[in-house]
Amino acid sequence: MHARMATVDGVRVLAFDTFGTVTDWFSGISAAVAATVPGVDAGEFAREWRRRYAPILAQVESGDLPWRRLDDLQTETLHAAAAMFRVDLDTDQTRRLVCAWRTIPGWPDAAPGLRRLKSGFIVAALSNATVALLVDMAKHNGFDWDVLGGSDLWRHYKPARETYCGLADLLEATPAEVMMVAAHQNDLDAARSFGLRTAFIERPMEWGVPSMQIPHSDENDLHARDLLELADQLGVP
Amino acid sequence: MHARMATVDGVRVLAFDTFGTVTDWFSGISAAVAATVPGVDAGEFAREWRRRYAPILAQVESGDLPWRRLDDLQTETLHAAAAMFRVDLDTDQTRRLVCAWRTIPGWPDAAPGLRRLKSGFIVAALSNATVALLVDMAKHNGFDWDVLGGSDLWRHYKPARETYCGLADLLEATPAEVMMVAAHQNDLDAARSFGLRTAFIERPMEWGVPSMQIPHSDENDLHARDLLELADQLGVP
Structure with missing residues (x-):
């Protein structure tokens, strides 16, 4: 010591x-997914979304993408994750899930x-x-x-x-x-x-x-x- | 209501x-002046210093002075106020008085x-x-x-x-x-x-x-x- x-x-x-x-984040986001997107494995969905977090930030830092606020990047990765689950999210579902990071x-x-x-x-x-x-x-x-x-x-x-x-x-x-x-x-x-x-x-x-x-x-x-x-x-x- | x-x-x-x-600020700064600058009217000194606050910030905003952090501007106005009292402040006195704004x-x-x-x-x-x-x-x-x-x-x-x-x-x-x-x-x-x-x-x-x-x-x-x-x-x- x-x-x-x-x-x-x-x-x-x-x-x-x-x-x-x-x-x-896992508890907060998987609960939000379960409440917002019926019929998907909420835990797997949350993990899939989170796996796309570091890579898109790295694309901003490398200059491949322009600076954008985290919420905007999370909106993009959310739709990419949803596509993996063959889910189309509407505006309200998207807003609720992106905002869920504020109350995890x-x-x-x-x-x-x-x-x-x-x-x-x-x-x-x-x-x-x-x-x-x-x-x-x-x-x-x-x-x-x-x-x-x-x-x-x-x-x-x-x-x-x-x-x-x-x-x-x-x-x-x-x-x-x-x-x-x-x-x-x-x-x-x-x-x-x-x-x-x-x-x-x-x-x-x-x-x-x-x-x-x-x-x-x-x-x-x-x-x-x-x-x-x-x-x-x-x-x- | x-x-x-x-x-x-x-x-x-x-x-x-x-x-x-x-x-x-008056209580805090006049106490610091009394403890740091012997023989001046500490209350008058504090007021004189504070009267120089808004004008120097306005000079930065008008473009007459380049951007500088508040501590640097306060250092300048402190010396101007001290000159009114015919006082020369050394480095340690200056530092103590400028830092006094942190603990008012x-x-x-x-x-x-x-x-x-x-x-x-x-x-x-x-x-x-x-x-x-x-x-x-x-x-x-x-x-x-x-x-x-x-x-x-x-x-x-x-x-x-x-x-x-x-x-x-x-x-x-x-x-x-x-x-x-x-x-x-x-x-x-x-x-x-x-x-x-x-x-x-x-x-x-x-x-x-x-x-x-x-x-x-x-x-x-x-x-x-x-x-x-x-x-x-x-x-x-």
């Missing part, structure tokens, strides 16, 4: 990934964990969602963020440098004063490459079925089961 | 001015008022301060903002259109869904000119001496003594 604390010396800001790390539930430890961590650190969302979506997510779940780092502030998507360094700049922090907290190793690898510290959070049920092995790196500064254990490791009562 | 409520129909966002409206106290009703209002509305800071300053102010005073609208998001200062409409856009709101809350009529006049609703808050002690008459307009949608009365008027328990 002492060795661990030493590596996080100087951290002032905790930057949290949101979908998957603080919220349980937090993991049970998220709201109390953020509240604890806020007493010792600046707690920031650093998300590919827009600020407006993050406001809705926070109000729905009681997340007491200090600051919302939405992708629309920088018009870039993680893992682009502009997001990690943009948040550090906004908070007048050096990259080494910011610790990225995520359940996804690629997010942490990118953050580390730009000088941030990293904390891995285990979310074995992120995809709705238990993952026996979650890929993670030994280079992460911290590794915790959830945000309450992270608070323990960071010495925040 | 019924007539009043009708005028604010559809408001989803309350956007708060910070210096003067939710915080008592909230008016007693501000933190509990914001907490009440947050249950019915999106509560946003809309300030000429930077996001980083607003984070420090919020943590120091227990302000539970939903979102921080700092001037560095838009690189513009109120009363510029980009700030009011920038916040509305960020929150996916129409201007009419946003109510500007301020103790300064010019801030509200600008907000109204861009389509926002307005609420005037009385802060007769803003300048450290009782103001018998605070200029305000009958065109404001609401007029309240403080944020608790504003919550009453908006029907938020």
Whole structure:
């Protein structure tokens, strides 16, 4: 524990990934699919939709697609996922499903964990969602963020440098004063490459079925089961 | 009361001015001056500094000065104010005084008022301060903002259109869904000119001496003594 604390010396800001790390998108989206699209396997539909998330963001970052807000990209991937299930979604179904990302539930430890961590650190969302979506997510779940780092502030998507360094700049922090907290190793690898510290959070049920092995790196500064254990490791009562 | 409520129909966002409206800059800055600059009339010094605030922001908006963060502008006006008192401030004194704006106290009703209002509305800071300053102010005073609208998001200062409409856009709101809350009529006049609703808050002690008459307009949608009365008027328990 002492060795661990030493590596996080100087951290002032905790930057949290949101979908998957603080919220349980699978439960929220599969419930919304079940309520909105009759006759499909809601869990499989939710996973199919989510699998199309990272690739379309990468197309924006590569320049293949122009910048668009996450809701617009999610609308496009939703229709692509629906086509796989031979489903035609009308305007109202589309709106309801895209908006469902605003009210997905937090993991049970998220709201109390953020509240604890806020007493010792600046707690920031650093998300590919827009600020407006993050406001809705926070109000729905009681997340007491200090600051919302939405992708629309920088018009870039993680893992682009502009997001990690943009948040550090906004908070007048050096990259080494910011610790990225995520359940996804690629997010942490990118953050580390730009000088941030990293904390891995285990979310074995992120995809709705238990993952026996979650890929993670030994280079992460911290590794915790959830945000309450992270608070323990960071010495925040 | 019924007539009043009708005028604010559809408001989803309350956007708060910070210096003067939710915080008592006079008490905070005059105390910092007294502790940092021996032998001057701290209250007069604080007022002299503050009188130079709006004019230098206006010079940035007119294009006479390039965009700079509020701390940098406040450094310049601090030295100009100090010159009036025939005082030379060293680097440490300058840093302490400029940073004092980060920990000025909230008016007693501000933190509990914001907490009440947050249950019915999106509560946003809309300030000429930077996001980083607003984070420090919020943590120091227990302000539970939903979102921080700092001037560095838009690189513009109120009363510029980009700030009011920038916040509305960020929150996916129409201007009419946003109510500007301020103790300064010019801030509200600008907000109204861009389509926002307005609420005037009385802060007769803003300048450290009782103001018998605070200029305000009958065109404001609401007029309240403080944020608790504003919550009453908006029907938020």
